[in-house]
Amino acid sequence: MLRLRWLTLLTDDPEGLDARITRDLGLSRCAFDPELEGFGVSSAIYPVGPDRFLEVCAPVREGTSAARRLERAGQGVYMVIFQATDLEEHRPRLERHGIRVVAEFDRPQARGRWAALHLHPADTGAALLSLDVSDPPEDFTVVEGPWREHVRTDVVTDLAGLEVHGTDPAALAERWAAATGAPLRDGSLLLDDARIAFRPGTDGVATVLLDAREDRDLDLGGVRFVLRRPTT
Incomplete structure (x- = not known):
C-alpha cells in the first residue's frame, strides 16, 4: 500500500x-x-x-x-x-x-x-x-479524537492528486520516486489512490487537485486548488 x-x-x-x-x-x-x-x-x-x-x-x-x-x-x-x-x-x-x-x-x-x-x-x-x-x-491514528464526525463532502469530495513544480521536474520526479518507492509513468508518480505530476516552473510551487461537486479554481495560502467534478 x-x-x-x-x-x-x-x-x-x-x-x-x-x-x-x-x-x-x-x-x-x-x-x-x-x-x-x-x-x-x-x-x-x-x-x-x-x-x-x-x-x-x-x-x-x-x-x-x-x-x-x-x-x-x-x-x-x-x-x-x-x-x-x-x-x-x-x-x-x-x-x-x-x-x-x-x-x-x-x-x-x-x-x-x-x-x-x-x-x-x-x-x-x-x-x-x-x-x-x-x-x-483504515484509521489515521495520528489524528486524535473523533475526526470522522468532521467529514464534510458538500463541496470537496476527495483529494485527487498533486502537481509539483520545479526548474528540473524530471529530476524532482526521480527523487520523489526514490523516496517513496512509487513507480513513475509519463512524468507522474503513481500511487494506489492518487497521482502526483511534476511540471516545469518555480521550485516549491504546488497545485492541489480535488474531486468536488462543481468546477472551481482557488488560491489559498500560496497554493492553487483545482476543484473538478470526477469524470465517469
Whole structure:
C-alpha cells in the first residue's frame, strides 16, 4: 500500500486560511494544537473526503525549520504524507539513494499505533516527505479524537492528486520516486489512490487537485486548488 494521505500547508496567516478553508472548501476543523511539541508550529487539521487530511501549520517560535522555510520560500505546501504498510521495507531503498531520515516516530495512540519516517527535504526537494504507518490502516491514528464526525463532502469530495513544480521536474520526479518507492509513468508518480505530476516552473510551487461537486479554481495560502467534478 502507498497512499497519498495528507498535505500540510505552511502559512503566516492561520486564522485567515482557516476561514477560507471552511468557507471555500466546505471543510471542518477536527483538531487543533497551539504548538506541536518539538516543531514550533501550530497545527489545524481538516478531513478531506472520507479519510484524508489537510493540515495548516504556522510558526509560533523563531528559529525553527518551519519559520526559516516560511521566511525563505513563503507560504505553500510544507509536507506530504504517504501511508505505507511497513516502514522497514523502505529503509534499504532510502539508504541506497542517500535519502536521510531526519525524524522517526513510533508510538501508541488512543486508537492504535502510529509510526513515521520524515525524510530530509534537501534530499527530496520541494517539500518534506513522510512515510507513515497507521494501525489500524483504515484509521489515521495520528489524528486524535473523533475526526470522522468532521467529514464534510458538500463541496470537496476527495483529494485527487498533486502537481509539483520545479526548474528540473524530471529530476524532482526521480527523487520523489526514490523516496517513496512509487513507480513513475509519463512524468507522474503513481500511487494506489492518487497521482502526483511534476511540471516545469518555480521550485516549491504546488497545485492541489480535488474531486468536488462543481468546477472551481482557488488560491489559498500560496497554493492553487483545482476543484473538478470526477469524470465517469
